Amino acid sequence: MDPSSLSEDALATPAPRRQAMVPEATVARLPIYLRALHVLADDGQTTVSSEALAEVAGVNSAKLRKDLSHLGSYGTRGVGYDVAHLIEQVSAELGLLRHCSVVLVGVGNLGRALAGYGGFASRGLAIDALLDADRNRVGEQIAGLTVRHIDELCDVVSKGSIGVIATPAQAAQQVCDRLVAAGVTSILNFAPTVLSVPPGVDLRKVDLSLELQILSFHEHRKAALAQGAPV
Amino acid sequence: MDPSSLSEDALATPAPRRQAMVPEATVARLPIYLRALHVLADDGQTTVSSEALAEVAGVNSAKLRKDLSHLGSYGTRGVGYDVAHLIEQVSAELGLLRHCSVVLVGVGNLGRALAGYGGFASRGLAIDALLDADRNRVGEQIAGLTVRHIDELCDVVSKGSIGVIATPAQAAQQVCDRLVAAGVTSILNFAPTVLSVPPGVDLRKVDLSLELQILSFHEHRKAALAQGAPV
DNA sequence: AACTGTGAAACCTTTCACAGCT
DNA sequence: AGCTGTGAAAGGTTTCACAGTT
Structure with a gap:
């Protein structure tokens, strides 16, 4: 009804944009890192290396470092990341600090x-x-x-x-x-x-059966490979 | 997300590889197409163009065509896809035809x-x-x-x-x-x-709170842009 | 005329590998 | 020595645009 206010300023942005623009793929992993960090914090760890955090989060360490680098430089070379501080930063980035209804x-x-x-x-x-x-x-x-x-x-x-x-x-x-x-x-x-x-409304979806169907695909493929494929 | 074992033989593959190898991104969308097709079928439609199916599925038509092309040539140029036949093909690809426990x-x-x-x-x-x-x-x-x-x-x-x-x-x-x-x-x-x-076991996960946190990120960003950015 | 199937281009993501800091 | 942060390379995905088919 009122599409005028949201028009495309995408091409003409000479704004002094700061570091922003965290890639979507990174945003999708921040919650995973956050959970991993909470696990470590509950375990009493105060610092963690990218290697160790990546292990807990189930991703590879280069990816984790690259992801975190989009938020800023919160690690210490030679040491790793401060768990509590990183929880704070990731939470802030996700907008979890101000209570959201x-x-x-x-x-x-x-x-x-x-x-x-x-x-x-x-x-x-x-x-x-x-x-x-x-x-x-x-x-x-x-x-x-x-x-x-x-x-x-x-x-x-x-x-x-x-x-x-x-x-x-x-x-x-x-x-x-x-x-x-x-x-x-x-x-x-x-x-x-x-x-x-x-336009202007952000819509995401979770399809509970989608992942199950994806698994079905892979299971199906495994079965097919086991039967017909092995040369 | 775990095609690690496929990388090693990348350079030396004289194998008589068939058409297989549907990209992971495509597999993830097949369930969406399948649902859209069921909607159309229930609606009585017998054929559908990539444009129309893409509309119902909520994706763009070029992507849909490319996705379907990985399964084979099931469309008819100048006409579109046969709904029932495509349901059959997509279901088969996903391994949904043999009853899976x-x-x-x-x-x-x-x-x-x-x-x-x-x-x-x-x-x-x-x-x-x-x-x-x-x-x-x-x-x-x-x-x-x-x-x-x-x-x-x-x-x-x-x-x-x-x-x-x-x-x-x-x-x-x-x-x-x-x-x-x-x-x-x-x-x-x-x-x-x-x-x-x-290794050998396929594991996927659905994190109910993950998408919510991603939304939180975007909501947060919207709020930040509305306040501090328009300089 | 209408629409699919697909190379090629553009874009995004991941991984590598190492410079640079502690 | 150990570890982060990051250019550059590799790989994957999306979009474009049109040749080819009905």
Whole structure:
């Protein structure tokens, strides 16, 4: 409806841009590093080498160093990285330090699982509102939160909120539209359907069956190779 | 992400290599195309152009054509693709036609959500065994299946089974080891921890909080740009 | 005319290898 | 000596643009 304000300034940016522009592939790994760092911190380690951290994170050390270098120079040559400091920096980069509100819509099994999922709370990303369209579920207590009706959406959304969709596929687009209308500009979709959002809204998806199908492909291939291929 | 073993013979390959070798990026999109095709089929469409299919799948049409070209020439120039035929081909490529056994370990909220998830059953990937270490849960009926104790693992695993781990993080590595010991060579991990497997075992992971953290990054960046950047 | 299949170009990501700091 | 940070090389992915087919 208002595409004018978002127009392409991509080509003409003489701005004194700082170090920014962390590659997308790096951003996708920061959460992994963060988790690895927490494991090390819980274990009492205060410093760690790129080699050791990479091991825990399950990546190779050159990649890890390159990734971290995009955030700045937080390591000490000859020594390694300070675990606590690096946790701070990575968290900051991910925007986990300012408390960011997360609103979850749909409290079926998946919604419940997400609400109780330790991985959110332990970072700065606790879910702080549960909504559902089913009035039978409204009022229910899940993971310390009371389920509210989706009509109350506007009351629970604040600037910078992230919306999570865990509804059945048929309801997803409608819920998505309502989130957008309420001012949410970042949406995570767990429903197995492609959603469309206006420009300016960031949409990501998690397809639970996708990875399983990818595994199926590889398993299938292994079977095929074992049978027909070996020369 | 683990084609390391393919690099060594890169220079000296006189082998009569067939058409195989579908790029990993393409494999990762095949499930998306498959879902889009099912949508079209349910809608009564019999043929579809790369443009239209790409639209439904949410990708660009050149990419879609290139992806499909790796499977073979299943389109007709001037016309497009036959929906039913393409569903068949993509399903075959993903190994979804032969019924592949899926064993899920851990029936907490997430396990329940996965067991009831429509996205699995509608493709060839129905879960056909539920296991848990908690004897209180054994015997429970979920999505038409009876929960069995994890000690019965060997009874439910067959050649080519895929294992799904939906346990708490602490139990995941142990469960993983047991799956491997039982002969499972493809494992999908939903527990928020890095697992290690012996060579030859295919391990993939889904981190529910990862995408949320990536969204947080972008939301954070949007906020930063809105405030400090427009100089 | 319409649309696929595909080389070639552009772009992004990973890995290597080593200069440079502690 | 040990380890980070980073150019440069290698490898992979996406996009372009059009030749080729129906």
